[in-house]
Amino acid sequence: MTTEHKSPLLRVGIAGYGVVGRRRHHFIDLNPRLKTVAVCDAKFTKPGMFENGVRYYTEYQQIIKEDLDILFVSVPNFLAAEVTIAGLERGFHVFCEKPPGRDLSDLAHVIECESRHPRLKLKYGFNHHYHDSVRDAYRIVAGAELGKVINLRGLYGKSKIISFESDWRTRRSEAGGGILLDQGIHMVDLMRMFAGEFYQVNSIISNSFWNHDVEDNAYALMRTKEGVVAMVHSSATQWRHQFRLEITLERGQLTLAGILSGSKSYGSETLTVAYANEHDGGDPREVTTLYNHDNSWSDEIAEFANEIINDGDVVNGSSTEALRTMELVYRIYGADNKWKSRFQIIDQLPDSLANKLGY
Numbered sequence: 001m002t003t004e005h006k007s008p009l010l011r012v013g014i015a016g017y018g019v020v021g022r023r024r025h026h027f028i029d030l031n032p033r034l035k036t037v038a039v040c041d042a043k044f045t046k047p048g049m050f051e052n053g054v055r056y057y058t059e060y061q062q063i064i065k066e067d068l069d070i071l072f073v074s075v076p077n078f079l080a081a082e083v084t085i086a087g088l089e090r091g092f093h094v095f096c097e098k099p100p101g102r103d104l105s106d107l108a109h110v111i112e113c114e115s116r117h118p119r120l121k122l123k124y125g126f127n128h129h130y131h132d133s134v135r136d137a138y139r140i141v142a143g144a145e146l147g148k149v150i151n152l153r154g155l156y157g158k159s160k161i162i163s164f165e166s167d168w169r170t171r172r173s174e175a176g177g178g179i180l181l182d183q184g185i186h187m188v189d190l191m192r193m194f195a196g197e198f199y200q201v202n203s204i205i206s207n208s209f210w211n212h213d214v215e216d217n218a219y220a221l222m223r224t225k226e227g228v229v230a231m232v233h234s235s236a237t238q239w240r241h242q243f244r245l246e247i248t249l250e251r252g253q254l255t256l257a258g259i260l261s262g263s264k265s266y267g268s269e270t271l272t273v274a275y276a277n278e279h280d281g282g283d284p285r286e287v288t289t290l291y292n293h294d295n296s297w298s299d300e301i302a303e304f305a306n307e308i309i310n311d312g313d314v315v316n317g318s319s320t321e322a323l324r325t326m327e328l329v330y331r332i333y334g335a336d337n338k339w340k341s342r343f344q345i346i347d348q349l350p351d352s353l354a355n356k357l358g359y
Contacts, residue, residue: 003050011069013037014028017044024301031298031302036054036300042058064086069092071092076174076175076182077102077176080097080100080101081107084100084122089113091117095304096125107322108266112352125300128259129296130297133259133291137256143248146250149228152231154233155245156235157235157238158236161178161210191245192328196228201222203221204219205339207234208236216236220233242250242282247290251277256271270291327357334346
C-alpha cells in the first residue's frame with residue numbers, strides 16, 4: 001500500500017489547487033516531514049510539471065494514481081466527499097477542508113468508508129481552532145479562572161459569498177448551503193468548543209438580498225442542556241468584514257475580535273479579557289492582547305503529520321467532530337420552517353450516524 005512508503009518525507013498530493021490549495025502547499029513544504037509531489041485542478045488544460053518538479057493534473061482520478069502518503073482535499077463542496085472517499089480507498093491518509101460535504105448524507109458515506117480503513121487518519125480543516133487568540137481563550141475557559149460560561153454572541157460576516165455571477169457556491173445542488181455552511185460553520189464549531197452541545201435551536205434563514213438559492217443570512221438562538229445560551233449571526237451582507245465572538249463568564253468576559261486571514265480584511269486579531277468585580281460599576285479592568293502572526297496553518301498541518309507518524313488519534317477535526325458541527329448547522333437550517341419546507345432541508349441524522357454519536 002502507498003502508506004508503506006519508506007521515504008523519510010511523507011509524500012503529499014493536493015486535490016484542488018485554488019487559493020486554499022496553494023496556501024496548503026506553501027505550509028506543507030515548510031514542514032520538514034512533508035513534501036508536495038503532485039497537485040490537480042480543473043484549471044489546468046493538460047497534465048504537466050512545474051519547474052520545482054511538482055506534477056500537476058486536470059482531474060483527481062489522475063492524482064490518486066500517484067504514490068502518495070497523504071491527500072489534501074481542497075475541492076468544491078459537491079466533490080469533497082467523493083474525493084475523500086477515493087483517497088481513503090487508495091490507502092491515503094486524508095486531510096479535507098471544511099465543510100465535509102454538502103450535507104449529512106455526504107458525510108455519512110465518508111464515515112462508512114473511514115470505518116473500513118481504521119489504520120488511516122482522516123482530519124477536517126477547522127482552521128480557527130489553531131489561531132493563538134482562540135487557543136488562549138480556550139485555556140481561560142477550560143481553566144475556569146473566570147468561572148463557567150453563561151452565554152455567547154457571535155458574528156461572522158463578509159460582503160458576499162464569492163463571485164455571485166458564476167460560482168458553484170451560489171447553487172444549492174453543488175454547495176449544499178450558503179454563508180452559514182461556507183463561513184458560519186467556523187463560528188458554530190467554536191461555539192461547540194466553548195459551550196458544549198446545543199440541544200435547542202431556533203433560527204431565521206434568509207436569502208432576500210442576493211436572491212440566490214442559498215442563504216445570505218442566518219440568525220440562530222441556541223441553548224445547551226446546562227443552560228448556556230448562544231446567539232450567532234452568519235452574514236453575506238456584512239459590508240465591513242467582521243469576526244467577533246463574545247464569551248460571558250461568571251466573573252468576566254472574553255472578546256475575540258478580528259481574525260488573521262489571507263484576505264487581511266477582518267482587522268487585527270485580538271483577545272480582550274475583562275475581569276469583572278462587584279465594585280467596577282460595569283466598567284471592569286480589561287487586558288487586550290494583539291496577535292501579529294498566524295501560526296494556524298503550520299500548526300494544523302504539523303499536528304496532522306504527528307498524528308500519522310506517531311499513529312495517534314486525530315485530536316481536532318476528527319470525522320466525529322465534523323459530524324457534530326455539520327449536524328448543528330443543519331439543525332439551524334431545519335429550525336426555520338419556511339426555509340426547511342421551501343428548500344427541502346433534511347435535518348435528521350441517518351441511523352448510522354445517530355448510532356455513532358449515541359443518539
